[in-house]
Amino acid sequence: MDDLTLSERLRQRGVSRRGFMKFCAATASMMALPPLMIPKIAAALEKARRPSVIWLSFQECTGCTESLTRSHAPTIEGLIFDHISLDYHHTLQAAAGDGAEHAREAAMKENWGKYILVVDGSIPLGEGGNYSAIAGISNLHMLKEVAEGAAAIVSVGTCAAFGGLPMAKPNPTGAVAVSDIIKDKPIVNVPGCPPIPTVITGVLAHFLTFGRLPELDHLHRPKVFFGQSIHDRCYRRPFYERGQFAETFDDEGARKGWCLFKLGCKGPTTYNACATAKWNQGTSWPVEAGHGCIGCSEPRFWDAGGFYQALSVPHTKVGETVLTAGAAGLAIGAAAAVLNRKRKAGAVENRETITVKDLSKES
Amino acid sequence: MSAPSVEKGIQFIKAQIDAPIASFFSACVHCGLCAEACLFFTETGDPKYTPINKVEPMRRIWEREFTLFGRLKSAVGLAKPVDEDTFAEWETLVYDGCSLCGRCSLVCPVGNDISDMIRKIREGFAAAGHAPEGLIGASTRAVEIGSPMGVKLPAVMAQIKHLRDNTGLDVPVDAKGAEYLVLLSSMEIMNFPEYLEAIARIMHQAGKTWTIASNAFEATNSGIQIGVSDIARQLVLRVVEAAEGLGVKTVISPECGHAFTAIRWDGANLIGRPYKFEVKHILEVLDEFVGQGLIRTEGMEEARLTYHDPCQIARKGGVVKQPRNLLNRIASNFVEMQDTGEMNWCCGGGGGVSANERADELKLTAFNRKKAQLQALGVDTLVTACANCRLTLEEGLEENEMDIPVVGLTEMLAEYLVEDDKEKA
Amino acid sequence: MDANELLAWARGPGFDIALIIFVAGMLLRLLEVISLGKKPDLSAPRGSGVEGGLRTLLARSLPRKAVFDREPLRIINGYVLHLGFFIVLFMYGPHIALFQSILGFGWPALPSGVIDAVGAITILSLVAALVFRLNNKVMRFLSTGGDYVAWAVTLLPVLTGYLAYNHLLLPYTTMLAVHLLSVELLMVVAPFSKLTHMFSFAMARWHQGYKAGQRGVES
Known part of the structure; x- marks a missing residue:
């Protein structure tokens, strides 16, 4: 890690003061900070030194990295070359094999207690943690080892944040989230399958700018990105309010852009910034593309029922349940009916004939 | 014949509970609107006269005997009992505080025929020895003497003679093959003899054959009021046997409310078979006569x-x-x-x-x-x-x-x- | 258990359990009633029992003037409560999706804002119903613990639905889960409370109407 500050580095690379301020404004806007904060960001960034970042990939699909590389503000290149020192990342680093592992160890040693640990993927605990290993080291062991010297941990993606797809029933590898293992470090969860790229870089930029993690919610997600539900910010919300729903993906409602609730949209229970930040440099996002939100940034989204089943519809086989219940009801009811008939018949049969002599207690 | 007892009362109520009654209890939401239709509540303001409350003992028995939930409740001792005290407490609600007028049944939003339930719960109260003295006396006289007011045939015959002497109108007695069998209520014999005279004149003008039966002139049925089907059956059978013995086409129920219910609706069910004759209320018959032009009137009553x-x-x-x-x-x-x-x-x-x-x-x-x-x-x-x-x-x-x-x-x-x-x- | 887990349980096993108890319980109650039988009426009919049964089934939904004049507020509140509940239950898009998944067909939804307003009215109406129950001497006299339980389990789904829709009190996901759980509570309680009237009212009206129809009398 060299000792140049960010502003020095930028000047070295020929970035003007104006360009720098533009970057600061973009960062502030992305983090929903007031414009007043721009000079503060600039001041902070001017003095900031590049922190070391170690990125560990466990049970994951590389989708999070794919997403990260499509970050546009700040770009990943900008991030890597200008703001952080990404010292270890399977997919992005040039080194391989022992060389790569040595780079990790060296970075840890050099920046002990100061580096940022980014994790994507869940950690398998089954079979002694042997379901997944890197360079002969189990994920569990490597996480514990690297986390120990980290200043903070960023769990990128739903797998690292909440266990994600590997943890889906029946969870054959015994996958867990980072926060299930590491209890003594500040952890920020950036869930999503994958997470929005600018959210990943935004969290890193925040740390870089302010030297601390952004404000988090009860699931350790940055409030600024995960404070509101997709549904609340959805541009199709007015159709929901009017009771206008697409019933199929090719009906008139779908063509007219009506609400996708009935087609299984999980927007109401999903907290993420898709509706505002959008994807692919602000081009579009799932609902805009005509598909309901699948709730990928929520814990256990994989086991929360069919993606095409409305939230208000039970995700079990209701028809079968009704039949079972009906059969059970008929069986119990038939037994009760037989008992009732017997009792009633008994009461009727044993009824003595009453004459006027039987009416007074005295007689 | 065993003496009246709580057990007997409960058994009789149990025997009365059928699908309609069970559906009524299952449907009641305690809205209390039946009270607003009941003059015993509206005039006393006492909520105990709320019609559905009058059948509370029956509800307890239904719940305990005929529902799974009630059986469970009773097994763990949560069910309210039906005992001697219950019968004593409800006796005045079931008999004194209900005239079986049926107004409550018509206003019940869920359609409960409360009046019918009260009629049926009386079966249990009578069997438990909790029928009022006055009704026991009336029933005893009806069965033993032939009329709840103690009217015997000679009194009727005397009235017929009196009518014949004064107006020359004849009242046929036991006339086989007559079209109509006319029943009387003992009150009409005792207090309102004008009724018999009116019938005689109307039948005469209409040119219809009619008769009264010496062994079944009484239309009232104390069994219905006290709630003892066995007695009610016995009293109805007198009329049925007389009517079928004389071969009449139609039995005319007199100006008496419960007598009409007894002979028109309950009778066939009490004896367990349909009649071989028709039953009509005197007002139905009169309206028919007028409609067919058989009787003609002149003049108008001008009083309001x-x-x-x-x-x-x-x-x-x-x-x-x-x-x-x-x-x-x-x-x-x-x-x-x-x-x-x-x-x-x-x-x-x-x-x-x-x-x-x-x-x-x-x-x-x-x-x-x-x-x-x-x-x-x-x-x-x-x-x-x-x-x-x-x-x-x-x-x-x-x-x-x-x-x-x-x-x-x-x-x-x-x-x-x-x-x-x-x-x- | 976090909100998502709670919601998943409410949309899964919870709903199944509630549905089984509701369906089996109601069938049990139905068979308990029907098994007691009904003797045929042997008196000469004056009219049609079936006609009378059907007529009462429908006509009894209308108030009778004689009682309406005495208790207009209670009766109007009864209509508001029931209609409000039905509108919220059957005309809200997400609810229709549920029925659609069971029945295989749906129907157009009312605007959510209308449902929101009707929900609020229904809640007020339920509160009014409780006030009536506590203040009217007949209702207070008749009321048992079961009446208050039935009231509470009816109020909860409407109230939690309203709170969820308006993002009040609890985070939406949690409130949605609570809403579903409250519906499940209603389904569990219904067969063993006076809420059976949702079905038995039809039997009761039918029986009274049938008898009235046979006798050719008003009902």
Whole structure:
């Protein structure tokens, strides 16, 4: 890690003061900070030194990295070359094999207690943690080892944040989230399958700018990105309010852009910034593309029922349940009916004939 | 024959619970609207007279005996008991505080026939030895003497003789093959002999053959009121046997509410088979006669008058239009009470209340409703078609110092029959 | 258990359990009633029992003037409560999706804002119903613990639905889960409370109407 500050580095690379301020404004806007904060960001960034970042990939699909590389503000290149020192990342680093592992160890040693640990993927605990290993080291062991010297941990993606797809029933590898293992470090969860790229870089930029993690919610997600539900910010919300729903993906409602609730949209229970930040440099996002939100940034989204089943519809086989219940009801009811008939018949049969002599207690 | 007991009472109530009653209890939401239809509540303001509360013992037995949840409740000791105290407490609600008028049944939003339930719970109260003395006495006289008021055949024969001597009209007795068998209520024999005379004149003008039966002149049925089906069956059988023995086509129920219910609706079910004859209320017959031109009237009553619908005849008997057709023919100043026809208010003395001396005070309190209705209308005459209503109304009017004569519709009609026929007779 | 887990349980096993108890319980109650039988009426009919049964089934939904004049507020509130509940239950898009998944067909939804307003009215109406129950001497006299339980389990789904829709009190996901759980509570309680009237009212009206129809009397 060299000792140049960010502003020095930028000047070295020929970035003007104006360009720098533009970057600061973009960062502030992305983090929903007031414009007043721009000079503060600039001041902070001017003095900031590049922190070391170690990125560990466990049970994951590389989708999070794919997403990260499509970050546009700040770009990943900008991030890597200008703001952080990404010292270890399977997919992005040039080194391989022992060389790569040595780079990790060296970075840890050099920046002990100061580096940022980014994790994507869940950690398998089954079979002694042997379901997944890197360079002969189990994920569990490597996480514990690297986390120990980290200043903070960023769990990128739903797998690292909440266990994600590997943890889906029946969870054959015994996958867990980072926060299930590491209890003594500040952890920020950036869930999503994958997470929005600018959210990943935004969290890193925040740390870089302010030297601390952004404000988090009860699931350790940055409030600024995960404070509101997709549904609340959805541009199709007015159709929901009017009771206008697409019933199929090719009906008139779908063509007219009506609400996708009935087609299984999980927007109401999903907290993420898709509706505002959008994807692919602000081009579009799932609902805009005509598909309901699948709730990928929520814990256990994989086991929360069919993606095409409305939230208000039970995700079990209701028809079968009704039949079972009906059969059970008929069986119990038939037994009760037989008992009732017997009792009633008994009461009727044993009824003595009453004459006027039987009416007074005295007689 | 065992002595009356709680166990017997419970068993009798159990035997009465059928699918309709179970559905009524399953449907009740305790909305309390039935109370607003019940004159025993509206006039006393005491919520214990809420109709559905009157069958609470039956509900407890239903829940405990015929529902799984109730059986569980009772197994863990959460069920409310039905014991001697229960019977003693509810006795006055079941008999004194209900005239079986059926108004509650018509207003129940879920459609519970509460009045029918009260009729049926009485079976258990009678079996448990909790029927009122007055009704026991009336039933005993009905079975042993032949009439709840103790009227015997000689009294009827004396009246027939008196009628023949005074008017020359004949009253056939035990005439085989007559078209109509006319029944009387003992009150008509004792208190309102005008009825028999009216019938004789009407039948004469209509040219119909008719008879009364020496072994079944009495139409009333104390068994229905006290709630003992065995006694009710015995009393109905007298009429059925007489009618079928004489081979009549139609039995005419007199101006008596519960008698009509007993012979028209309950009788066949009590004896377990349909009749071989028809049953009609006298007002139905009169309306038919008028409609067919068999009887003709002349002149109009000019006094301002109104008609009190007997509950068993109007609400429960469906005879609503007929008295109005008849009255409009013979009265020029006929006005309706506010709640009338199917939604009439009971006089307060039906369902055995008037035969139950213990309920006299309550009955008079309940009469305040009718009093208010009559005062609002300001009528000179009150017409009705039930001897029991008539007695209750007269008693209530007298008690309240209201000078309104009460007349039976049949006898009033007879007064306006065309004169020629009167003379010819 | 976090909100998502709670919601998943409410949309899964919870709903199944509630549905089984509701369906089996109601069938049990139905068979308990029907098994007691009904003797045929042997008296000569004056009219049609079936006609009378059907007529009462429908006509009894209308108030009778004689009682309406005495208790207009209670009766109007009864209509508001029931209609409000039905509108919220059957005309809200997400609810229709549920019925659609069971029945295989749906129907157009009312605007959510309308449902929101009707929900609020229904809640007020339920509160009014409780006030009536506590203040009217007949209702207070008749009321048992079961009446208050039935009231509470009816109020909860409407109230939690309203709170969820308006993002009040609890985070939406949690409130949605609570809403579903409250519906499940209603389904569990219904067969063993006076809420059976949702079905038995039809039997009761039918029986009274049938008898009235046969006798040719008003009902």
